[in-house]
Amino acid sequence: MKVAERVKKASQLKDWVADRVFRLKGEGAFEVLAKAQKLEKQGREIIHLEIGEPDFDTPINVKEKAIQAIQDGSTHYVPSAGIDELREAVCVYLRKSRGIEVFPEEVVITPGAKPVIFLSFLLLLEEEDEVIYPDPGFPAYSSIIEFIGAKAVPLRLREENGFRVDVDELRSLITSKTKMIVINSPHNPTGSVLSEEDIEAIARLAQEEDLLVFTDEVYSEIIYDQKHVSILQFPGMKERTVMLDAFSKSFAMTGWRLGYAVLPEEWARFLSLLVTNSNSCTCTFTQIAGVEALLNGEESVQVMAQEFRRRRDFMEKRIAQIEGIKIIKPQGAFYFFPNITSFGLSSKELADYLLKEGGVAVLPGTSFGHYGEGYLRISFANSLENLARAMDKMEEALNKLTKRGGRK
Numbered sequence: 001m002k003v004a005e006r007v008k009k010a011s012q013l014k015d016w017v018a019d020r021v022f023r024l025k026g027e028g029a030f031e032v033l034a035k036a037q038k039l040e041k042q043g044r045e046i047i048h049l050e051i052g053e054p055d056f057d058t059p060i061n062v063k064e065k066a067i068q069a070i071q072d073g074s075t076h077y078v079p080s081a082g083i084d085e086l087r088e089a090v091c092v093y094l095r096k097s098r099g100i101e102v103f104p105e106e107v108v109i110t111p112g113a114k115p116v117i118f119l120s121f122l123l124l125l126e127e128e129d130e131v132i133y134p135d136p137g138f139p140a141y142s143s144i145i146e147f148i149g150a151k152a153v154p155l156r157l158r159e160e161n162g163f164r165v166d167v168d169e170l171r172s173l174i175t176s177k178t179k180m181i182v183i184n185s186p187h188n189p190t191g192s193v194l195s196e197e198d199i200e201a202i203a204r205l206a207q208e209e210d211l212l213v214f215t216d217e218v219y220s221e222i223i224y225d226q227k228h229v230s231i232l233q234f235p236g237m238k239e240r241t242v243m244l245d246a247f248s249k250s251f252a253m254t255g256w257r258l259g260y261a262v263l264p265e266e267w268a269r270f271l272s273l274l275v276t277n278s279n280s281c282t283c284t285f286t287q288i289a290g291v292e293a294l295l296n297g298e299e300s301v302q303v304m305a306q307e308f309r310r311r312r313d314f315m316e317k318r319i320a321q322i323e324g325i326k327i328i329k330p331q332g333a334f335y336f337f338p339n340i341t342s343f344g345l346s347s348k349e350l351a352d353y354l355l356k357e358g359g360v361a362v363l364p365g366t367s368f369g370h371y372g373e374g375y376l377r378i379s380f381a382n383s384l385e386n387l388a389r390a391m392d393k394m395e396e397a398l399n400k401l402t403k404r405g406g407r408k
């Protein structure tokens, strides 16, 4: 296409496409994957450590339930809020795993975790509202807050604080317009986990300041050195909290698209209405498989979490041998978030270099916000063998950089 035509097309796009769409952000993982696949097409071998999904297969009993459900004819519309069996199973699961008393009317089933972010932000936020969210953090939070026209206020997660929320810093960001705080523990991309005291302090602050809390707990089952704590466990929090959980990470079900929100019953009715208007309902046989995952999936979850722990421990020792990289041991999820400032390149430059020079795909910390500069996200959702090879290649590429005088 000629330049003049391209310019005309771009300005037409601005005329036709709504302004809010230009406020949406993409996701680094998909962008790096596309670059890596391009190199693979040229015959290069790439080890994928940019991925944010378990490399395990969905548990066999869960797959069998879905197949059976299709054969039994569970292939039609169901209620927007989800099937009763799954809403009830969520209550049983949360009581057992988190000691939380929740009723089926307070549960809304969605096609994955992301619709809970999208639809519950639409449900709760007005244009003039401010929302405090973690930076670095999962990019969909600020993307959707800004898409709606509300103000996204980043709360910097600092390395010196183990990438946990500093409650005093959080307090200092609150204004008369603040409506909601977003928390995510275990945390993507840093692997940090909020302590019980952190969460209690956030709960107290939310009540003192009369704020809503959005708690993203999709990594609740992938936690290493402590038990997962939910802010919903604290008195007075149920009436001001939306909790998000999903099957994607816990049960290796990213492609099934199954998640849920737990929220006050009156809000749940409107959230269901948003589901009616967007998805109608979540896939029926996926929901039936979800019941099996929640009620009979514990063993598979433990096997997966155990393997992630082995990989984390391996990676901790191996990365420590690479000159110039500083890490904090992740307490949950399956990511390292090393400090790479000593190489004197931006996160993006270093991630590009590692992909081209070392054949290792990782994400720049800036894929997770402004305060991700100086870091990389390395996923260990890959086999021990591939992780070992990737670390060798990374070390070699980084040593080359150091020799060329690239390190401060």
Ligand SMILES: Cc1ncc(COP(=O)(O)O)c(C=O)c1O
Pocket: 052, 112, 113, 114, 115, 138, 184, 188, 216, 218, 246, 247, 248, 254, 258, 259
């Ligand atoms: C913190 C966090 N929340 C939500 C999601 C979205 O999960 P889903 O694929 O179920 O929509 C992800 C996926 O990477 C995540 O890391």
